[in-house]
Amino acid sequence: MSRSYGLMWSKEKALEFLKVWLPDNIPEEVRDDEFCDEYQRTVNRVEYEFERNLPCKPRLQKGAKHIWDCGWCGSVIVSGENANYCNACGHPILWDEIRTLTGVKEGATKEVD
Numbered sequence: 001m002s003r004s005y006g007l008m009w010s011k012e013k014a015l016e017f018l019k020v021w022l023p024d025n026i027p028e029e030v031r032d033d034e035f036c037d038e039y040q041r042t043v044n045r046v047e048y049e050f051e052r053n054l055p056c057k058p059r060l061q062k063g064a065k066h067i068w069d070c071g072w073c074g075s076v077i078v079s080g081e082n083a084n085y086c087n088a089c090g091h092p093i094l095w096d097e098i099r100t101l102t103g104v105k106e107g108a109t110k111e112v113d
């Protein structure tokens with residue numbers, strides 16, 4: 001059973017509200033250093049959580065075998081081309097081409113030197 005969160009904006013609109021509208025409407029007497037620090041930490045967390053859920057491209061390690069690293073955390077993707085998510089961080093993996101052990105299309109991935 002999923003939880004109902006009520007009406008919500010898109011990620012872009014929510015970030016715009018948080019970063020553009022809100023700072024202009026916070027009274028000056030509230031904006032001390034502690035408040036500004038907490039506000040920035042909140043913005044950082046929201047941006048991080050939004051980005052964390054976006055699929056990332058895997059990175060290929062050069063070598064005799066094809067070993068893929070998570071494009072988010074850098075951990076080896078243990079299940080290789082069969083993985084839809086990183087085993088370490090749970091980030092969705094975005095494969096550009098048909099998953100194969102034979103090679104990588106140009107521009108499909110960023111190779112690790």
Ligand SMILES: [Zn+2]
Nearest residue numbers: 070073086089
């Ligand atoms: Zn990862």
